[in-house]
Every structure is written in structure tokens, then in C-alpha cells.
Amino acid sequence: MQNSLARANVTGLAAVITLFGLLLLASHSNELLRQIVIAPGSSADLGVEAACRADELEEEQLSLQECQLLVVDVQIVLSSSPAWFRSYQLTLSYFGIAAAVFSIVTAFGLINRQSPPFRLAAVSMGILLLIDLAGFLAAVNTGPLLRARYLWPLLLWFVVHLCALVASSRLAQQQSEVGSE
Amino acid sequence: MSEQRSREKNTDLRQPRTILLLHWLVAASVFFLFISSWWMLSLPLPSSEFIYRELPFQLHKNIGITLFFAVMVMAVTRAITSMAKPKIGKTFLERLALLDHILIYFLLALCCLSGYMSSSYSGWATRFWWLVDFPSWSAENDELNILFSDIHMFSCWALLGVILLHICAALFHAFGNDGLVDRMFRLR
Structure with missing residues (x-):
């Protein structure tokens, strides 16, 4: 029963990380397209x-x-948009796309590896959190019109990645406890 | 014990790698198409001065047409592999899952085709990935453009609903640990 619940946690976590990874990939790709199209x-x-x-x-x-x-x-x-905003967002979108793909790859690793790489999943969530934070800080330093557009979705993403980070870290901790017994 | 049996049964029914790869590529593309289409329709209407819609619309069409081919490959592969499997009685949930998959394939194909037809009747050329010119079915025709545009819109909303059902089912199986979701992640 214990084993089966632990396995369900792994599969569930992998499914959730993949789902949000795909949505984030689409979101960053759209932001990239937006910045390319709407040019000064x-x-x-x-x-x-x-x-x-x-x-x-x-x-x-x-x-x-x-x-x-x-x-x-x-x-x-x-x-x-301040003068620096467009190039900043373009760079952040490239990093966001790469980090979203990385998170999906780690989710696949959770299912495919004999010993699920929870630590790697936690690292990928940490990277996504940093990207969310970088986007949030940038948006905070723009005017009220851009803040209204960007801050709320970024806060949502931040909370999603924080939840996934805590879940993967906790599972990594349990894994190392079992390993050391 | 029954959970273990269900897990073993589902692990045995692994998907071909082509389907696996296409499934995730299609998922990523569909999410992007939804999100980008909601944004790109808020761009200024096209004219000689306003070309904001050019790149997003062309990209939308390119991904949509590619998606159509991917869905066709998936549908044919699925049909071939399911014919090779032994026929066994299906439970209510299995029949519901089959219906959900058929609806997803049908709606994906309908969305892509209606989008292409609408574009074709709008008078805008379709250059597939900026390389191959696709034929226009006729000269510009506003009535047919609006008709196919409506079909495109309603089929996409229906697709979104069916996809949400699909995601709910995937999470249900993932947390149920019956091996069904694992097989969509298995690379070996």
C-alpha cells in the first residue's frame, strides 16, 4: 500500500509537471512572438x-x-515599455522555453528511471521559479499598464512552480532517507 | 491485487514511439495555438501599413497544417495497432476513453481543415513554412470565409472542452497509479 501510494505520487507529480511544462512552453513561446511582432x-x-x-x-x-x-x-x-523591456523579455522568453522543455524532460525521467531523479526535478522547478521571479521584477519596474498585464499571471506561475518545487524536494528528501536506511 | 493486475495490463499495452512522440508534440502545439490565437486576434486589422498579424497568422497556419498531418499519422497508427490487439470486452470508462480519443482526433482534424478553408476563402495565400504555396480553393469569398471561420471557432471551443476532459482523465489515472499514464512517458 505504502509502495503503491509512493508510486502514485511519482506518476502524479510527473503528469502535473508535464502539463504545466507544456502550458508554460506555450506561454513563453507566445511572449516571444509578441515581443517580435510588437516592435518600436x-x-x-x-x-x-x-x-x-x-x-x-x-x-x-x-x-x-x-x-x-x-x-x-x-x-x-x-x-x-521602458527601453530595456523588449530585449529583456525576448531573452527571458528564450530561457523560459529552454527551462520549460527541461522540466518536461525531468518529468519523463521521473517515470523512466529506476530511481526517480527528484533532485533534478526540484532543480528544474527552481530554475523556473527564478525565471518567474526575473519576469516579476521586470514587470514591477514598468508602468501600471504593463504591471496590470503581467503581474497576476506571473504570480500564478510562481505559485505553481513553488508547489512543484516543494513536492519534488520533499520526495527527494524521502528518497535519500530510504536510501540511507 | 486488482490494482497490480490493472498496472501490468496497462504496462503491456505500450504505445508505439511514433505515437508517443507525436502525442506530446501535438499537445505542445495545441496549447500554443490556443494561447497565441487569443492574443493575435487582438492585433490591429491588416492593411498595407499594419502588418502585425502577418507573422502570427502565417505561423498559426503552418503549425495547424503540420498538426493535421501529425493527427492523420497518429490516427492511422492507432487504427493499425488497435486492429492487431485481441478484442476484449470494454468497461464503461474504457468506452468513454475511446470516445474521447475519437472526438479529439475528429475535432483536431476539423479545426485544422476549417481553418485552412477559411483562410483559403479569405484571399490570403498560404505558404507552408514559407516554402510551399498551398492552393486556394477559389477566389475570395466572404460568405464561405465566415462559414468556415465559424466552424473553426466552434470546433476549437469543443476541442478545448474535450482536451480538458482528457487532462482530467490523465490525472485521474496518474494518481490512481494504474500504469496507464506511465505508458505515455515510457521511452524504453
């Missing part, structure tokens, strides 16, 4: 007026005001 000096930044053709509005089911606000939304991002 682009049309919205230059104050070009929104192009809102009636047929496109109908197709997209948008009002004229909503169409104009789509451009304003880009302007909000551009004008509230």
Missing part, C-alpha cells in the same frame, strides 16, 4: 490611423471603436 517604430508607434474597412469589421464581428482600440492596445504596450 512600427505603424502603431508612428501614429498611423487604424484601417477599419466595413467588410472586415463584419467579418471579425468588431465595432468601429473596437477596431480603433486594437491599434491603441499596441500603442499602450509600446509607450509603456
Whole structure:
């Protein structure tokens, strides 16, 4: 019974780490794409007026005001981003993608290895926590508009990774206790 | 004892590695497509000056078309391997799981096809991974574009619902320790 519960913990942890790893991979990839697309000096930044053709509005089911606000939304991002923010976010996204893949690999290791590498899983969660923290600190140092967009999802990710870190650390501790007996 | 038997039975039914690899690639792609599509639709409408949507939409189409081929390979491989397995009576949960898998394959294919058709009727060219031009089915047609766009949207929402059910089932089996989830992670 004890053994079976311990095994269920390992499989459960691996499944949860993989699920959140995949979601985080998608999230960082989207942030990377966002930073590539919304570049300073682009049309919205230059104050070009929104192009809102009636047929496109109908197709997209948008009002004229909503169409104009789509451009304003880009302007909000551009004008509230400090000069360092874009390159910082691009770098962080690359690291985030690599760390998310690493966490998925460690989750596979938990199932495939005879002695599950809990310590490695804890390290991968620690790296993800540091990336969340770096993103959080960056967002804190921007204006209220970007803070409103970034802080809450980052806090959620931070809590998710913290839970996974505590779980893997506890299992690593139990593993080393059993090993030393 | 029965848990042990169920574990042994599920471990014996390992998936081919192609399916395993494609399953995780498809999962990563689907999550990315959902998240990026919600964002990219908030970008300014396209015009000669506003090209914000160009890269995200092209990438969306590229991944979607690749996903379609991956789903076809998975469906065919699954069909071949399930035909080779001995026919045994299925429990209610096993039948539900089979239905869930069929729905996922069907909805994934429908999402991809309807997205491509909608794009085709929108007048925008589809260049697969910026290399191969895909044929447009006709000249620009707003009515058909809107029809396929609606099918794309509703099938994607339905897919999201079925995927959530799939995730719940995966976690149920993972914490139930019956070996079913392990086989989706087994590399050897």
C-alpha cells in the first residue's frame, strides 16, 4: 500500500509537471512572438490611423471603436515599455522555453528511471521559479499598464512552480532517507 | 491485487514511439495555438501599413497544417495497432476513453481543415513554412470565409472542452497509479 501510494505520487507529480511544462512552453513561446511582432517604430508607434474597412469589421464581428482600440492596445504596450523591456523579455522568453522543455524532460525521467531523479526535478522547478521571479521584477519596474498585464499571471506561475518545487524536494528528501536506511 | 493486475495490463499495452512522440508534440502545439490565437486576434486589422498579424497568422497556419498531418499519422497508427490487439470486452470508462480519443482526433482534424478553408476563402495565400504555396480553393469569398471561420471557432471551443476532459482523465489515472499514464512517458 505504502509502495503503491509512493508510486502514485511519482506518476502524479510527473503528469502535473508535464502539463504545466507544456502550458508554460506555450506561454513563453507566445511572449516571444509578441515581443517580435510588437516592435518600436512600427505603424502603431508612428501614429498611423487604424484601417477599419466595413467588410472586415463584419467579418471579425468588431465595432468601429473596437477596431480603433486594437491599434491603441499596441500603442499602450509600446509607450509603456521602458527601453530595456523588449530585449529583456525576448531573452527571458528564450530561457523560459529552454527551462520549460527541461522540466518536461525531468518529468519523463521521473517515470523512466529506476530511481526517480527528484533532485533534478526540484532543480528544474527552481530554475523556473527564478525565471518567474526575473519576469516579476521586470514587470514591477514598468508602468501600471504593463504591471496590470503581467503581474497576476506571473504570480500564478510562481505559485505553481513553488508547489512543484516543494513536492519534488520533499520526495527527494524521502528518497535519500530510504536510501540511507 | 486488482490494482497490480490493472498496472501490468496497462504496462503491456505500450504505445508505439511514433505515437508517443507525436502525442506530446501535438499537445505542445495545441496549447500554443490556443494561447497565441487569443492574443493575435487582438492585433490591429491588416492593411498595407499594419502588418502585425502577418507573422502570427502565417505561423498559426503552418503549425495547424503540420498538426493535421501529425493527427492523420497518429490516427492511422492507432487504427493499425488497435486492429492487431485481441478484442476484449470494454468497461464503461474504457468506452468513454475511446470516445474521447475519437472526438479529439475528429475535432483536431476539423479545426485544422476549417481553418485552412477559411483562410483559403479569405484571399490570403498560404505558404507552408514559407516554402510551399498551398492552393486556394477559389477566389475570395466572404460568405464561405465566415462559414468556415465559424466552424473553426466552434470546433476549437469543443476541442478545448474535450482536451480538458482528457487532462482530467490523465490525472485521474496518474494518481490512481494504474500504469496507464506511465505508458505515455515510457521511452524504453
